[in-house]
Amino acid sequence: MPETPPNPAALTPGQARALFRAGLRTPTAGWCAGWTQANLIAVPRAQAYDVLLFAQRNPGPCPVLDVTEPGETSARLFAGDLRTDLPGYVVYEDGEPVAWVADVRDHWRPDLVAFLIGCSFTFEDALREAGVPVRHVEQGRNVPMYRTDRMCRPAGGLAGPLVVSMRPVPAGLVADAVRVTSRYPAVHGAPVHIGDPAALGIADLDEPDFGDPVDVRAGEIPVFWACGVTPQAAVTHSRPKLAIGHAPGHMAITDARDSAFAVP
Amino acid sequence: MPETPPNPAALTPGQARALFRAGLRTPTAGWCAGWTQANLIAVPRAQAYDVLLFAQRNPGPCPVLDVTEPGETSARLFAGDLRTDLPGYVVYEDGEPVAWVADVRDHWRPDLVAFLIGCSFTFEDALREAGVPVRHVEQGRNVPMYRTDRMCRPAGGLAGPLVVSMRPVPAGLVADAVRVTSRYPAVHGAPVHIGDPAALGIADLDEPDFGDPVDVRAGEIPVFWACGVTPQAAVTHSRPKLAIGHAPGHMAITDARDSAFAVP
Incomplete structure (x- = not known):
């Protein structure tokens, strides 16, 4: 290799x-x-x-x-x-x-x-340019991804849960993270959820369903974006x-x- | 009726x-x-x-x-x-x-x-709010629509030309028309062409392929938006x-x- x-x-x-x-x-x-x-x-x-x-x-x-x-x-x-x-x-x-x-x-x-x-990943350069840290890149890890308890709208034989990626963002930069990623609707756009993982049915941020856990530091808020692994979760489900x-x-x-x- | x-x-x-x-x-x-x-x-x-x-x-x-x-x-x-x-x-x-x-x-x-x-039609209220006239509504007519000489990207058994709608806009308001309609990408968004109809293969604005002709007045520029009649033109073609x-x-x-x- x-x-x-x-x-x-x-x-x-x-x-x-x-x-x-x-x-x-x-x-x-x-x-x-x-x-x-x-x-x-x-x-x-x-x-x-x-x-x-x-x-x-x-x-x-x-x-x-x-x-x-x-x-x-x-x-x-x-x-x-x-x-x-x-x-x-x-x-x-x-x-x-x-x-x-x-x-x-x-x-x-x-x-x-x-x-x-x-x-x-497409908007991560834009996040960094705006001063928003991208922890999994800093830590040299894969981004953490989680199956949520929100079901997608089914189509024909396909149904399944929404999968999200998570980036911890310092509280003072959350608005910037929303503003920057809103500009990229074709690559998931604005976050689907900000804050408490339990609201998405995620029990433990340290146990992602895909990828690696990353450090969430004091004063940081977990921010969740829709993830393109969602079709694979539908395959697993359907x-x-x-x-x-x-x-x-x-x-x-x-x-x-x-x-x-x-x-x- | x-x-x-x-x-x-x-x-x-x-x-x-x-x-x-x-x-x-x-x-x-x-x-x-x-x-x-x-x-x-x-x-x-x-x-x-x-x-x-x-x-x-x-x-x-x-x-x-x-x-x-x-x-x-x-x-x-x-x-x-x-x-x-x-x-x-x-x-x-x-x-x-x-x-x-x-x-x-x-x-x-x-x-x-x-x-x-x-x-x-979805962005026509926003055009009027911005002071951009919507001539076919003023004249109580259907919007003029034209088959162009631009072919769409085909898919399976479907191919055909781009269809456009046309609204005449005073030259000083064309930038406003672009700005306002750019905000509505899910309903065709910004114009596909501004000015000379011949550049789209349209021979005569007074002879639309669908809808009614409208008056284009001195100082006005024809502005063309992509039109949802395009699938019907593909049906006719394919x-x-x-x-x-x-x-x-x-x-x-x-x-x-x-x-x-x-x-x-």
């Missing part, structure tokens, strides 16, 4: 994808500054309408950035190979994760449709025959600029 | 829909101030993925506000009956308009999925077996507020 380069923020998407294709497995927060990262969910064409309708009905967690034609292995926004150029995948059969792998060529089928879904997702936090690094998803 | 009421702007969506259900046929610009209007396109479930993907790939003309389950005759945003409560419909068979009617119950099928697509749309300008008046579709 290649080593993590000293300054992953400075890489181009093509350079990062080459490392992942060569086998590097790593969360991607902080990589390729200025380039948009995306969640992946791929399903057979027969289930693609349900996924697209689920996304339309749940635009907070599931903003669709791109959709492939069946069998395509690259996308308009992603010049690499969707089967090899992410730093981690999960393969689901009947809703169960059956493989956590760095390459899904053996699982790919010609009828698979891949959806690229917006990722909140148990379709086959689905392939990215490993949470191990994103598709696209050829689109973060600024393309900002509104004035 | 009922008469047009003296002040249609003051009606509630339910009152307007009752008039349409009773047979009133009229364009709806200026009706039910503050309530969102929407385009309708209904297709069999087998074609619904193509429509939803076409919309995802062409979000300017096709912002999806709501999608029904197959066979449903009302929607989350529309408490009325989608088959009777619009003031006009077009039924397409093999891409040909075979009926322009006030009631499509005879054509409805249990596998039809209805899409409600954002409509630029010739699916069956589709049902609203008669252009004769919209579904929903139970959602215009303000729900504004961004800060």
